[in-house]
């Protein structure tokens with residue numbers, strides 16, 4: 001077999017395995033639960049990065065495996081292989097392709113980040129208060145306090161996060177969002193829940209003995225149910 005033929009065979013194997021890999025990735029849901037607009041963006045980034053990495057992985061694995069099998073030296077061959085000389089066009093191509101990939105992925109990531117951050121406007125304000133070792137949620141415009149984070153579906157919520165004592169981190173895996181709670185500072189994030197249901201919030205910053213128990217329920221309700229919940233909570237306020 002000529003070198004050109006070997007190259008053609010290796011490229012064909014690379015193309016087939018890459019295509020299979022991409023199909024497998026696209027058929028796999030990477031985030032177990034996607035319940036917010038932000039989680040959709042995060043999931044899109046996971047899918048994009050994984051899809052992009054499949055042909056690159058195959059570019060490493062296929063030539064290595066193909067060479068190891070096809071050009072294997074016989075057991076009694078102790079000689080060195082032929083010396084390798086540089087190939088300027090190949091090296092230049094390598095640098096350019098890597099550069100384009102990195103810049104493309106950085107642009108993709110920046111767009112996603114801006115999408116998650118969004119503008120300052122929100123339909124609802126919630127204050128997530130953290131302390132060793134519990135979360136409490138205040139709704140300043142509604143005069144409600146709750147141990148559970150209850151949100152209306154399809155409304156953009158601004159969650160400001162504060163800490164009474166040490167570093168904590170507000171994390172709702174189903175929403176794809178996480179933000180540190182820093183004593184003496186106010187941090188915030190935005191979330192737009194898209195699927196009604198019950199989820200969980202978990203402190204994601206080791207904060208002492210009770211860290212693993214620093215969880216809170218998260219409920220996403222239809223707007224009318226949310227309003228009923230608010231009305232139910234309000235009379236308890238002095």
Ligand SMILES: [Cu+2]
Nearest residue numbers: 168203207214
């Ligand atoms: Cu904590």
